[in-house]
Amino acid sequence: MAKLESAQLVGYILKHTQLPEKGVKNTIELLNEDCTIPFISRYRKEKTGNLDEVQVGAIVQFKEQFESLEKRKKAIIKAVEEQDALTPELRIKFETAEDITQLEDLYLPFKKSIKTKAEVARKNGLEPLAKIIMAQRNDDIEFTASKYLNNDVENEDDALEGARHIISEWINERTDIRSQIRSQLARFAIISTKVISTKKKDEKAQKYRDYFDWSEPLNKCPSHRFLAFLRAESEKFIRVKIELDDERLLDRIENRIIKSNNACAKQIKLALADAYKRLLFPSLSNELLKAAKEKADDEAISVFSNNLRQLLLGAPLGEKRILAIDPGFKSGCKVVCLDAQSNLVHNENIYPHAPQNDVSGAIKKLSSLVNAYKIEAIAIGNGTASRETEHLVKKVIFNNPVEVFVVSEAGASIYSASKIARDEFPNYDVTVRGAVSIGRRLADPLAELVKIDPKSIGVGQYQHDVDQTKLKNSLDVVVESCVNSIGVNINTASVPLLSYVSGIGPKLAENIVIQRKEKGAFKSRKEIMDVPRLGGKAFEQGAAFLRIKDADNPLDDSAVHPESYAIVKQMAKDKGTEILSLIGNKSLLKEIELKKYCTENVGLPTLEDIRSELEKPGLDRREKAKVFTFDQNIKSITDLHSGQLLPGIVNNITNFGCFVDIGIKESGLIHVSNLSDSFVKDVNEHVHLHQQIIVKVIDVDVLRKRIQLKLHK
CATH class of the missing domain: 1.10.150.310 (Tex RuvX-like domain-like)
Structure with a gap:
């Protein structure tokens, strides 16, 4: 039995991939021995036929799908067996079902609830009447119906209605009809939205203004727009609806099941309309939406995974002595000094901005700290007061050259309040921990970012709307891949970093x-x-x-x-x-x-x-960090106008374009259509995360805080 299942597993994977059979078999064997993807792809190339991480990952994915399908098959077979309804033919159908949809369709007739209209009609003795109607040989069905009246069935109309409910259920359970409707939905379904009038003027609703009255083929709807629809619906700003040309479809189904032109045909036609409206369309359109959601999730997760990989493999400055600043206005700027191994050696506050405005004191303090701790680089968080702090730092005259970097602090607050941070710095508050994290991100993004839940890093599209289990699994694979591709210094690595090493884990x-x-x-x-x-x-x-x-x-x-x-x-x-x-x-x-x-x-x-x-043993293949300077004349969105050329840094990539930090609070969007004069298939072919680029301002919507940019080549 185990050999049969193993052969079926290999066959299933070969059907869904173009991989060599021997490589698939050997990879499955290694996975069953608890080998990890990085280890298999790097150190077992002879066994796998030189499969890379992506190919091994695909085998893992389809292996899990197959095992899940087989588990469901066994549960269904057991359930039908307990109903004494499992025939040898039906068992074969269950066992040979190729996907979960086909399997659940086969199981549908055995999932009856005693509360269904059809089940009530059966209890009232109307199933024989339903069979007579389906035979389509009776010309006086009302007379026949009169023979089925009883205490629960008062007249012929009630009898015929009950029979139709049973026929509706039979139609609903036919796999060929369900497949036909699925096919039509997949090809021709329209997704439309309507604004909820009472919410139309809600300020939060305005970001969904474009979708107040929208309609397009579902199979042409891009994943980011579909997820936007669902989010707007969950926030009760719009209603989402699936539509189809019902008449055309029902005519086709009628031709399948109606073979006469008598009174029985009329009853079947009514039953079909009922089955479609009450059972088939609601069920299959929801199934379609679920599949569309899964596809959109997969695309969004893929975008997030690609961004996370680029972020984790971002350019490290290396083992340098760093002064890190977490900027702020009222509460001041937290300043920390780190040694070349990123250990905290000093921390204090400076207050160069309003309301204190102690500019001279801050400049003196920064100069003193840089000299005292032989600082080689300064890292400034890119949050509140970042530009003002950067401007201040560049006023300071240092004895030796010091590079100044603006560092993304997305997720730093999550880290600073986490157990990991408390364990690392039990005697310091969140402000110190946050500043340390900013400095360490400059030294080695990978080593620091692994301490933060990837969802909190702030790259991707609609990451909080997708399947969170699937997202976590995918991002964990990315982190594991990045950590192992670079390697880890066992004598300096933190517990979170070590836990991603192949075969190690948290304990x-x-x-x-x-x-x-x-x-x-x-x-x-x-x-x-x-x-x-x-x-x-x-x-x-x-x-x-x-x-x-x-x-x-x-x-x-x-x-x-x-x-x-x-x-x-x-x-x-x-x-x-x-x-x-x-x-x-x-x-x-x-x-x-x-x-x-x-x-x-x-x-x-x-x-x-x-x-x-x-x-080149132990060579770190990552680029080295480079200093970047924004246009100092641009302080806010009101300083922008169309036609300007500005330096910027790509800070997020989506399927519909990329967002660019141009040194102000709002990031600008380069839509895919503005990345190139030719068709853009993949945004990543034109830009990558944290790339330093020049952009042209196309349009500025101050009210909606939207900036449209074009990549300047």
Whole structure:
């Protein structure tokens, strides 16, 4: 049975992907051994046929779909069996159903409720009459109906109505009719909206003004607009409706089931209209909306995931001494100084803005701190009073060059009030923690942002409206992928960062940090196995993603897996040198004939990865942070006018365009149509998150606080 299910699983995945069968089989085997996606895609290339993370992720997705489908099949078969209604033919139909929709259609006749109109009619003894009508051979159906009168059925009309309710249910349960209506809905359904008149003048409703009276084919409705409809409806500003050409469709269905032109046909026609209006259309249009919502969710989650990946892999400044400022007016600016390892060494407040306006005191203090702590860079949060604070900092004359950066503080307040922040800084308040987070984001965005719930980072479209479980799972995969693609310094990484390392997780991450505190820094990868409860499997999965600086074995600070150390040692020996001399020696590495080191388990893909890693071991592939300056003449939206060319930073990407920070409170939108003179299929092909660009102002709506921009090439 297990072998049969395994074969069915492979077949299911092959049907939904274009992946090689052997690679799929071996990947499933690795997944069943609790191997992670980063480990499989990086260190088991020979087994998978060199499948990348995306392809392995697709196998995981369809594996979960298949398992969910099989679980539902078993539950349905058991339920029908308990009703003594499971025939061999029906079992086969259930077992061979290819998707959940087909499965639920088959199960529909067995999900009866005693409260349905059809069930009441059956109890009143009207099912034989319904069968007579469906046979369509009776020319005097009213006379026949009179034979079914009883205490609960007072007259012929009641009898015929009850029979029609039973026929309506039969029609509703026909899989061919349901499929036909689904097909028509998918192709021709119209989604329309109407404003709720009592809410029309509501200030909050104005952002949905464009959708007060909207209509378009549902299959042409983009995901962001569909989610906007649903949000506006949930806030009770509009009503959303699905419409279809009913008459045309009903004519087609009539041709399927009505084979005569007598009184029975008239009753069936009435039953069909009832079935369609009361059962089929409400059920299937809701199903269509649910499917459209799932599709919109998937697209929105994909946008968020792409943005999150770009954000996490944003340019780090590296190990520099940083002064970070969380700007503010009335409460002042919180200033913290961090050492090169991002440890907090000093904090205090300055009050350069209204109402205190202590500009000279703030300048003196900043100059003093920069000199005292040998500060190399200044990070300023981009929230309230950011521009004013940046202007102040640039007035300060420092003894040595100091780079000034404006850093996104989205989610910093979430972090500063979190348990993670309290555990890191138990003796400091939220203002200190928030400023530290701003500084650390400049040093290493990835290491700091993993401490925050990704939904709070503020990139994406309608992330709070989508399926939250699906969103969390997708974003967790992205974070795991990013962390493992860069690697983690085990001697400096926080618990949240370590917890995303392949095979580690939160508990082992805590144990690593505890051991680090009790016994000092790890000196080799071998010592990782001394961590309590970290067994061989966890070591296999995570060791190559954990880096140890200045280790005795230089490979411990590389992406070479410990299981391949012997191969590198043999390479060095064959070249008459030491491993340390081999590392970084491109000419010597090129001379190595990789085929010589192939074994049953290690092939050319792994060996090529090893050689590539030895050329630049532990190389951080991220770009380095660059200073950016906004147009100093633009202080608010009222300073904008069409035709201006301005510097900006892309701060969010959606399916309909990208948003750009131009140094004021409101971000401007570059609609997809303004990204290029040619058709734009993917916004990410033209811009990426945190990219520094030049934009042209097209239109400014001060009242609605909307800025339309065009990408200037």
